[in-house]
Each structure stands twice: as structure tokens, then as C-alpha cells.
Amino acid sequence: MNFRYLFVLFSFAILAATPAFCDNNFDQAYFKKHLNTNIYSVDSDASAVVLFESAVISINFETDQFTQKETIHRIIKILKKDALDAADIKIFYPKEDFRNYIHNVKGTTYNLVGNEPVATQLVNKDLLKKKVSERTFSANFSLPNVKEGSIIDYTYEVVTELSSEVCTWDVQDEYPKLISTFKFIHPAELEYTAVTHVRGRQKQYSDEDDAMLGTDNFAYVKTSNTDGVKTFWVRRNISGVKEEPYVVNVKNEEERLDMQLTGVGRYFALKHYNNTWERINVQIWKEELLKKEITAANHFMDVTIDSIIKPSMTESEKSMAIFKYVRNNFKRNEKTYSFSRIDVKKTFNTHEGSSGDINALLTAMLLKAGVNAAPIIMSTTSNISASETFPVLDRINFMACAVYIDSSYILLDASNKNNNFGALPTYCYNGFAWILGDKGKGMNLTPDLLKDKTMYGVKIFGFTDSTAKLELTIKYGMISSPNIRKAWAGDKDKQKEDIQAIKNELPTDVVFSEPKVDNLNNPDTNLVIRLTCELSFDKKADNLYLNANMIKMFAKNPFKETKRKLPIEFPYQTEYAYFMTVVLPENMEPDSTYAPILINYDQDAINYKKLIGYYPSIHSLSVNTNLNIKTTFYGIDYYPSLREFFQKMIDADNQALVIKKKKG
Secondary structure, three states: OHHHHHHHHHOOOOOOOOOOOOOOOOOOHHHHHHOOOOOOOEEEEEEEEEEEEEEEEEEEEEEOOOEEEEEEEEEEEOOOHHHHHHHHEEEEEEEOOOEEEEEEEEEEEEEEEEOEEEEOOHHHOOOEEEEEEEEEEEEEEEOOOOOOOOEEEEEEEEEEOOOOOEEOOOOOOOOOOEEEEEEEEEEEOOEEEEEEEEOOOOOOOOOOHHHHOOOEEEEEEEOOOOOEEEEEEEEEEEOOOOOOOOOHHHHHHEEEEEEEEEOOOOOHHHHEOOOOOOHHHHHHHOOHHHHHHHHOHHHHHHHHHHHHHOOOOOOOHHHHHHHHHHHHHHHEOOOOHHHHHHOOOHHHHEEOEEEEEEEEHHHHHHHOOOEEEEEEEEOOOOOOOOOOHHHHHHHHHEEEEEEOOOOOEEEEOOOOOOOOOOOOOHHHHOOEEEEEEOOOOEEEHHHEEEEEEEEEEEEEOOOOOOEEEEEEEEEEOOOOHHHHHHHHHHHHOHHHHHHHHHHHOOOOOOOOOOOOOEOOOOOOOEEEEEEEEEEEEEOOOOOEEEEOOOOOOOOOOOOOOOOOOOEEOOEEEEEEEEEEEEOOOOOOOOOOOOOEEEEEEEOOEEEEEEEEEEEHHHHHEEEEEEEEEEEOOHHHHHHHHHHHHHHHHHHHOOOOEEEEEOOO
């Protein structure tokens, strides 16, 4: 949203100064009570508990511009050592000048000495301000004398120019909260819409004091007059957010409330925007001139496009050729993009830009080549999913390219050299997305759209009386391959660590040759790891024991806890295929036959199969194992049975092969 435009619409109205917010009174008895409390029913195992939290955001119109003032107050009980960092506070804001600043910072640490609370005050000179990036500053401070059992109590105010159309209350956080309140105050000439991601129904009260005295887990009060609108919420007994395995986006499970600006004016002069995807489409595509940048003649790229494509190419071949050119020749920088700042020609000339800049250029080049392409905007898994029913602007944090060929979409992201054609990075599959255009169109990006197949091949041969050779080949799928390449590119030691983890799964006391990695720098094919080693065994023993699955699908049950709070989300459809061949000498044979193992779950939505066969004529023993996960989402009601399935599969994976030596 252009805030200069908002100023013009609003220039006829000026909001009177908003009243200051006053917290409840917290006296010595309050702190003494909680200093003597070490277990809270909201979470008996918590490392810290937020006893009280309040956030007040007021939008004001003064000195010819909008400002935002945020007042924060928190009281936290530190219960365990691993929560001591809760006393290290970091506040981020966009600038450091007379319009953007932090002030009124106060902090106190309470400790029990004898039977009475003793307070240690924060000294204002301990506030450290620094520039984090071109558009971000931070103010940091640490509460003094904090230890296990301490209570920290701090407040601060952040004043900034209004630069976002969304104000957020983060209801849920790492630590559980006894009570959290949020007050939002804005001019009557601005319309804000509340988008709640909070569990349970909210009860309405007519007075804030009554809402605070109530016992409802979620309640609110809304009042309005000619000066402005004030809405107050209170939420009680909020559990902390805990990490659990197989959650694609934990932010989708966290409670929060967003206040989004959706209108300016009053009564018959009220102008709506931001409240439908169609209006968002008009704003980004037309008003912010993204359409003009992408669909312009752009003759500066003619020579390049002519060198990339040939007239005989199909649309799919043109798309792949241009995608590879942009992916291989343009570097992503760390700058965030704004739709109104996208400059296709600048990106083309400098050969670098943000992810949005590069994908905008990709779209423009595809259109220039006659391919039906459009930008697609979305929320990644680092943010809460976009809502199909109501667009929240702060959730949109990524732009890619959608190509429409043969009645289906091919999705492209050329901003990383390890991305492959036809699939976005896994973090993009986070729910609803919007394809920009003259009309625009929504689509759902879910993990079910991705399928990955990883293949493990093991060959054991060349037996002597005490050794055998082992060759291992791992061919990663086209979804996992780019993820591994990116991890290795970002950490120089990660490749060695991952290969060592594979070695650790194989029998101990083996001698490895130098590992080989194929296609490391070729994102358009599978990443392959090859290992060879020599197994050793007791030549005097009558039997040789081998694990039927040298490489486990899952070494341990990923669902070790007996109970779970969050749904189970697999990041994509997955198939693991394991093939092992053991070429035995003539003096060895399996000790017994092995029955097939078939384990099905949820009507074959997940299945595990294992077949072991022996072929006497060629002295060959084979193991074929397959795990196929075709459904990516399960509610918590499925957890006990899903946990049981994985344990059965792991037990089957640990099956041993007994090979006996023939006598005589």
C-alpha cells in the first residue's frame, strides 16, 4: 500500500491523542507469591512461564503523517537454566531518527532473599543500539542478576512511522503464558479487520475491567467514538509452542491475531481495499506497476532470448531453456523485494537481485519468448500460511513464476542455482498462493504436489574366508537432491558430516575407500553418493550375520513420545526403495527362508514391503524393501496407530540374515 495515497485519503481527519495504557498493579505480594511458585498447571515441565504480558499498538496521525506506537510489558518467571536467555531482550525497528526510536525502557529482576522479594533495577546505559542491516536497527538489553527462580519484569515503547498495513499480536510463543492482552487503537477513519488464528470462541464484554476479571480463555471489548476505535483482547492459559517431528510449518499451529488495514474514510466515503484477493491483485499487478515491468516490450533482452531459444522449440523446451539461463547466470542477493521496486532492466544488467527480482525477470523473458507465464505470490513455511478467504499482506513473502502449458501449471524458481525445473523449493508448499494477472487466480500449494523417490543399492560380493566387499549407492530423489545441495553449499562441513552419518549405519570396523559424489553441480539430475568398503568377519564362525537393511529407512522411530499435540505433516510424498544383492560363494547359503513382510496403513496410504529371496543356481541372495508415503497429512487422532506402524517397520528393517557355511 502506498502510504502517501493513504495520507491523501485521510487528510481531512486528525486523530486526537490516544490515552496512555495502564497495566494492572503488581505489588510485593504478587511477586512474592510467584517467587514461591515453581510449577504451573499450564505446563508443569516448562522452563519459564510468562505470568503477564500486554501489548498496546496505537495508530496516530500527527505532523502530517501516520505513526505507530507499540508499548510492551512482560513479567516472566524463570524456572530452569535453559530459559535464562529470556532475560536477553532484542527489539527491532526500521530506522533510528526522530520519527523512529525506542524509549521508556524499564526493567527489574526480582529474587527471593530470605522470604522477601528483592528488586534489581536495569540501568538505562545498558541499552545497546546497533544497525543490523540497511533497513533494520536493534535495541538490546539484558535484565540484571537473573538466575533460576528469578522473575523479570520489563517494559519498553517503540515509535515508528507507519510502514505496514498489518499489526500482529503473537498470542503464542515458546513459553506458556498465564495471561496475554492486546489493545489496538486507531483513527475512526481507518478501517481495520481482525484475522484471528486463536483457538476457541471469544466472549464479548462491554468493559475492559470486566474482561480482565473474567475467567474466559478468550475475550474481547470493542468501543468506538468520533475520535477512534479501540479493541481489547485477553487470552488466558496459553500453552507454549513445542517442536515435534514432522511438522511442515509450526507457525500454522501458533495462535496469533492480525489487524489488517482494509479501508479508509467513513460512511458513504469509505473506500475498501486489501480485503479480497482480487483487490490485492489489482494493487500489486496494476497500481504498483508490476504488470508494466513484466509485460513491457523490454527490447534489451531480445538478443539474449534469440541466443537461448530456437523457433522449433516447444513451449516446454523454451521454458526450460530460459529457466536454466536465468538460474545459472543471475545471483540472488540478501535484499528483500518490494513489488513497487522491481526493476527488470536493472536486474538484467547487474545479473543479481532478490528472489522476487530474479523471478520477475524470468517471467518477463518467458513472456517475451511467447510462453504463457505469470508471477505467483505465496507465504513460505517460515511464515503462517496465506488464507484463501482473506488475504493478510504480511504473510506474503515470496514470488515465483507459474507457466501455463497444456492445461496445467509448471512452477519455477530461478533464484537459486540448485533449484530444478518444474518444482519450487519445499518451503513454498505452504497452502494458498495467488497467480497475478489481469484477472488473477488462486491455487493451493500443498506437500501432496511433490513426490520424491530415493533409491539405495547395496552389493556384497568377493567373499574370502574372513572378508567381503560392499558397494553402496544412494540415488537421491529430485526433491531431496536440491535440498542436500543447498545444505552443503551453505555449510562446508555438512557434506562430510552427512557422509559420515551414512558410514555410521554400516557395520563397524570396516575400511572405506574415498567416497564419490556424482552430479553435485548438476541440479537437473539426481545427486548420487557411492561408498565402497571391506567387511570383515570371524573366519572360524559357522554363521555369518548380516543386517537385511544395511541402510535404514528410519534408524529410530521419529515418533518417540507417547502423546502428541500437533498434526503429523510429511514435507512431500516419499518413496524409499532399497535393493541389496549378496553374491555368495559356493560354500555359503542362507540358514533359512524368509517370509515376505507387508505392513499397510490407512488403506495403503502408507505401506512397507520387504521381500527376501535366494536363487541357488547363481548363489545370490536378494533383499527388496520399499516404503511409500502417499498421504502427507494426518490429524493427531492418527498418532498412536501411525507411531505403531513406524515401530513395526523399524523392527522389520532390523531383521538379520543368517548365512551358514556348508560343511564338508
